[in-house]
Amino acid sequence: MPQISFEIVAQCPVTGARAGLLHTAHGVVETPVFMPVGTQATVKGLTGRDLADDLDVRILLANTYHLYVRPGPDLVARMGGLHRFMSWDRAILTDSGGFQVFSLSGLRKISEEGVVFRSHLNGDLHKFTPESTVDTQLALGSDVMMVLDECPEYPVSREYARESMERTVRWARTAYRHYLERIAALPTRHALFPIVQGSVYPELRRECAEQLLELDADGYAIGGLSVGEPRPLSMEAVEAAAPLLPPDRPCYAMGVGMPDELPEYVARGVDMMDCVLPTRNARNGYLFTAAGRVIIKQARYKDDPRPIDESCGCYTCSKYSRAYLRHLYLSGEMLYSVLASRHNVQRYLDIMREIRHAIVLGRLPEHLKAVRAIPVEAG
């Protein structure tokens, strides 16, 4: 019995891109969707009011590894689960910690049973297994859980990519078996997505996708993207895997991407994405607009009275000038991060709404053509 369901409302006849509705235990999500990243049970700089009432975010992402090492799944469970703990009653997807296998590579050791981590906070040793990460995510109360995977770096040899991919498939089977046992006894609904790996090798991607199909999961993810590889190779990896995944289930491209990449992934069959870029780049002075980037610290914006993006309806753009935001940035004021993050997340959500709208109207090819013409630098 499905834990979440996916309803396709429109499909692009040219690309096959879909507009859909993802029904979760915590509400309905319009797809294609961008999920803001709230690693530590918070989207940095944004309140629940910003996210829900203002930006109308329907699903966000949290991280199992980070919440595991602090404050710990037991505490979160005691506080009523992650939704109640962070006061977010909409959907939550949790990453398994698989990405940390990659990003904290100096602090971990991979074996067949799982990964042994050294906590980046205090050096304590922790072991993550396919089963334990399911349990941890269930303790958090995640709506969409991810299997533990290994996200290999780039470049990686074909040999290691295969070895790693095959281990990820074995982990996914183990996790799934455990998951099915656990949810049978639960009244709540939690999906578990396997993750397609295989680095930049299309045949490994295909092989991985085919093997994961046997799990008959509610949705599938494509991982290992944007780990340093040239963008065309990311696209190739998705092109290899996405067509093999079940057409009636959501496809989630993990950890992507830049604004110009989002429609490209959707056009290749992706329904869900997440990325730290809108929030991290906001804090680092890099703002996204419909007309290209604005690096707010640049001297050219010193006395620019315009909003970040004249076509944006967000709170920041309705109230504040580039000159003011630049001043806040250079002064190191925390309000800068708040206002910039709100704008960048708005931009990402708008990008997804525009894509969805284009699919529903049957105009995705025209939309793709238009967005490909957006310059790098805003005026």
Place this chain on the structure above:
RNA sequence: GGACGGGUGGGUGAGUGGUUAAUACCAACAGACUGUAAAUCUGUCGCCCCUUGGGGCUACGGAGGUUCGAAUCCUCCCCCGUCCA
């Protein structure tokens, strides 16, 4: 008037004979960031020239001097601070 202390590149401030166009931090300017060890990190930062690497010029309050060589030592002068008259 006297006694100390001090004057260094946009700022603060190291450096007390060569390896110093001069540490570091700040500012300024530019860049990176993709399932967040990130409110982080990197580069440039006297002028001119040959587009690697290098060459030339000007620089540590001012003027002289000692020395193969001075931001660094000596002399005088000018400023600033503290203290004593």
